[in-house]
Amino acid sequence: KAGVTQTPRYLIKTRGQQVTLSCSPISGHRSVSWYQQTPGQGLQFLFEYFSETQRNKGNFPGRFSGRQFSNSRSEMNVSTLELGDSALYLCASSLPDSPYGYTFGSGTRLTVV
Amino acid sequence: TQLLEQSPQFLSIQEGENLTVYCNSSSVFSSLQWYRQEPGEGPVLLVTVVTGGEVKKLKRLTFQFGDARKDSSLHITAAQPGDTGLYLCAGRGSTLGRLYFGRGTQLTVWP
Numbered sequence: 001k002a003g004v005t006q007t008p009r010y011l012i013k014t015r016g017q018q019v020t021l022s023c024s025p026i027s028g029h030r031s032v033s034w035y036q037q038t039p040g041q042g043l044q045f046l047f048e049y050f051s052e053t054q055r056n057k058g059n060f061p062g063r064f065s066g067r068q069f070s071n072s073r074s075e076m077n078v079s080t081l082e083l084g085d086s087a088l089y090l091c092a093s094s095l096p097d098s099p100y101g102y103t104f105g106s107g108t109r110l111t112v113v
Numbered sequence: 114t115q116l117l118e119q120s121p122q123f124l125s126i127q128e129g130e131n132l133t134v135y136c137n138s139s140s141v142f143s144s145l146q147w148y149r150q151e152p153g154e155g156p157v158l159l160v161t162v163v164t165g166g167e168v169k170k171l172k173r174l175t176f177q178f179g180d181a182r183k184d185s186s187l188h189i190t191a192a193q194p195g196d197t198g199l200y201l202c203a204g205r206g207s208t209l210g211r212l213y214f215g216r217g218t219q220l221t222v223w224p
Contacts, residue, residue, distance in 0.1 A: 004155070033211065042216035043156075043201070056211040090155050101146040101203070102212065104155030 002026065004105035006091050012111045018079040021108045025072050025093030031055075032074040033102065034066060037088040046089075049074055081112045116140055117204055117215035125221045129191055134218045136202035137184045143205050145178055145185045146212070150199040192222045 005024040013019050025032050033056075034046040045058035049068035066076040072093075078085055088109050092102035120135045136145070144163040148156035160169050162178035162185065169176045173196075175188040185202055199219050203212045 035214075043214040045211055045213075048211055092155070101148070101158040101161050102156075103158065104148075106153070106155050109153070 004091060004093050004103050006089075006105035006108050008108060009106065010109045010111075012113060013081050015081055015083060015112055017081050018077065019081060019110060020075055020077045021089055021091075021110075023074045023076075023091030023093075023105060025074070025091075026103055029093035029095055029103070030072050031094045032068055032072065033092045033094075034074070034076050035090045035092065036060075037090055037107070038086075043090070046076065078110075083112050086110060086112045116213040117202055119200075119202055119215035119218050121218060122216070123219050123221075125223070126192055128193055128222055128224050130222075132189050132192055132220070134187045134189075134200055134220070135184070136186065136204075136215055138204065139183065140204070140206065141182050143182075145182070145202060145204045147176055147185070147187055148201040148203065150201060150217070156199075156201055189220075192220075194222045194224050196220060197222050 007022045031050045033048040035043045036046055037043045046060055047054055047066050048056040052068045063079045068074045088107045090104055090107045092104045094102050117136055117138050126132055144161055146161045147159045149159055150156040160176045165180045165182045167178045173190045177186050199217045201214055201217045203214045205212050
């Protein structure tokens with residue numbers, strides 16, 4: 001079966017711009033989580049969506065937002081980009097109410113210049 | 114402050130050596146996962162442990178969940194260059210809770 005698909009794989013943006021990243025989960029997975037990964041901080045939790053509702057949220061500023069659609073696909077948006085937003089953004093999906101692990105996508109590498 | 118502390122942060126060994134990576138916390142977790150991540154890719158789930166004291170084996174990898182469900186270890190026997198990667202532990206505080214990740218152990222195995 002198809003894995004978690006993230007688009008685009010690579011993105012270069014200028015400070016002050018905004019960006020939208022997309023994630024298509026594995027079929028049947030209704031929970032989607034987003035993480036920011038940087039060498040210094042590791043994986044930092046952004047938010048989790050389940051059935052179009054944000055279930056958990058990390059400690060990121062309001063410039064970071066997300067949503068989930070009825071087909072479980074999810075998008076995250078970062079407005080007013082800063083140089084420090086350069087990172088690998090990872091999306092992960094899991095089975096509903098599963099106590100187990102995630103299946104991650106390959107990520108979107110965002111570079112802000 | 115990291116909820117999960119991993120040690121060591123870096124590990125560089127020769128092919129054939131054994132190694133152990135540790136994942137510790139003061140919090141209790143309902144389940145704990147180990148992932149391996151290669152450069153430019155997302156983490157890949159290796160194992161999930163849910164019972165205190167549980168031991169799982171995956172070929173040359175042995176995973177153990179502490180009796181109190183606060184810590185875990187990953188032991189690799191006879192490491193190979195293909196084991197090179199970033200090993201991450203992640204714990205879930207409750208059944209529906211989010212996953213908390215450690216910062217990872219970067220393992221390099223030299224031929």
